[in-house]
Amino acid sequence: MNAETVRDEGFVDLLISGDRQAFSELIEQTSAKIYALGMRVLGNEQDAEDMLQETYLKALKALPNFEKRSSINTWLFRIATNEALMLLRKKKTGFNMVAIDQSDEEDEAPFEILDWCCLPEQEMVSAETRTMLNKAADQLSPALRIVFQLRDVDGFSGQETAEILGINEDAVKTRLVRARLKLREELSAYFRDRMEGGVNHA
Amino acid sequence: MHEHGHCQAYLKQISDYVDGELSSEVCASLESHLKECENCRIVVNTLRKTIDLYHDTAENDDLPDKVRSRLFARLNLEDPKQGGIHGS
Numbered sequence A: 001m002n003a004e005t006v007r008d009e010g011f012v013d014l015l016i017s018g019d020r021q022a023f024s025e026l027i028e029q030t031s032a033k034i035y036a037l038g039m040r041v042l043g044n045e046q047d048a049e050d051m052l053q054e055t056y057l058k059a060l061k062a063l064p065n066f067e068k069r070s071s072i073n074t075w076l077f078r079i080a081t082n083e084a085l086m087l088l089r090k091k092k093t094g095f096n097m098v099a100i101d102q103s104d105e106e107d108e109a110p111f112e113i114l115d116w117c118c119l120p121e122q123e124m125v126s127a128e129t130r131t132m133l134n135k136a137a138d139q140l141s142p143a144l145r146i147v148f149q150l151r152d153v154d155g156f157s158g159q160e161t162a163e164i165l166g167i168n169e170d171a172v173k174t175r176l177v178r179a180r181l182k183l184r185e186e187l188s189a190y191f192r193d194r195m196e197g198g199v200n201h202a
Numbered sequence B: 001m002h003e004h005g006h007c008q009a010y011l012k013q014i015s016d017y018v019d020g021e022l023s024s025e026v027c028a029s030l031e032s033h034l035k036e037c038e039n040c041r042i043v044v045n046t047l048r049k050t051i052d053l054y055h056d057t058a059e060n061d062d063l064p065d066k067v068r069s070r071l072f073a074r075l076n077l078e079d080p081k082q083g084g085i086h087g088s
């Protein structure tokens, strides 16, 4: 999603004034993304739905005080990520968005060097590949996962992502690099199997 | 395989590179490395593709119907798609 989708000034004023139709419109434009974020971070449907509902309940309450210092999307996703991280903290005591997991400390050299970009498009968009993409992302630590989701899946800029998460842009960048490299390794290993598994057999 | 010690230093730059966020100076030095290093070229290409694949999954994101109607019900809003039918 482009973070500017719902930036229109008049629309934001309607939201602030409590217009219910505008709020429905906001839900229309953002709820699938918020739910996907919840699924990505929390990993199950029940928690993702709780997070989704709480997000819009809080947004509805807080909108009259929205000061337009950020875009409405950034603001909404900030509520959503706070909600998701709170639920996560309840489950995994000690999780902290500011501290980085030990396992994330070192950048490893790329291990899989295989150019799988030329694989046929069907291979790339299969249901199996999609399942693999989800599995690979789920293996990232929450701190990396959430940054990756906001930047590369939802399309927020580095600055917006920093704003949403309340961390600085350098931290966003560091995590994004780690997340991307880890996922690239996973995907390369997966596509190596596919390529060696007979894709090229005549 | 190529010696990795040297290439390692380019990893963070490669990520910025695919975002188009490198200064022209750093970009030029990375590009001259890419010309002679096939491994790093592959990393650039597959990293780009990795990001594309994930980005494309977002287009298929859908809110399940039941989740949607429970959300509208919880907020006391009429679901524009369902014309006021609230979850049971």
Ligand SMILES: [Zn+2]
Pocket: B006, B007, B010, B033, B037, B038, B039, B040, B041
């Ligand atoms: Zn290299």
